[in-house]
Amino acid sequence: MSIRIKNMDALSRALQQFPLRVQQNAAKRAVRQGVNVLRDEARQTVRRHSGKLAASIKTTVSTRGNVTIGRVRLKGEHAFIGRFIEYGVTAHFIRAGAKKGEQVHSGSGDAMKIGGEFVTGTILHPGFAPRPFMRPALDSKGSEAADAVRASLAAWLSKGMPTAPDTTDDEE
Known part of the structure; x- marks a missing residue:
């Protein structure tokens, strides 16, 4: 502009x-x-x-x-x-510990911290408005x-x- x-x-x-x-x-x-x-x-x-x-x-x-x-x-x-x-961000999946294109298994030990708690596997990020x-x-x-x-x-x-x-x- x-x-x-x-x-x-x-x-x-x-x-x-x-x-x-x-x-x-x-x-x-x-x-x-x-x-x-x-x-x-x-x-x-x-x-x-x-x-x-x-x-x-x-x-x-x-x-x-x-x-x-x-x-x-x-x-x-x-x-x-x-x-x-x-x-803003649309809803999307996040995989704990995964690199792009890599499969993550819930028992693999990879975890991420969200809101003070550790989670494993794939989760749905709800996204947010702009x-x-x-x-x-x-x-x-x-x-x-x-x-x-x-x-x-x-x-x-x-x-x-x-x-x-x-x-x-x-x-x-």
Whole structure:
């Protein structure tokens, strides 16, 4: 998903007066401000047990040509759990001690601990409903993130230019 920023044309024209490397650095700084808004909201929204999933919500910013891309993504110790939480899990079978494609016999001695008790053999995991946190962060704070990008660029440009472009919203 991408976010469109109003009056970005004026900011882009003003940025083009600077060398490419300076433009890219300013754009990266501004986009980072925007994705940080989304990251912070996702961290606030995610259901917490240990806080490790919230800590795995990270941001990255990269530049490809004249396009700067900001991402909020899951990376770290509990990142893999984030997909399960965001999209939910359907009911499925779990085999204690089994590797993928391997048969488990109840008398094999393989066991796993669930809810404080050891179980063996195959059990049915009931699954759970999704508890999204990434998409709601974008939905609720997307415009605030875009405003942060615009404000960061405008502030940067006002330092380097005698007259910064007008960044107020157009009337619709």
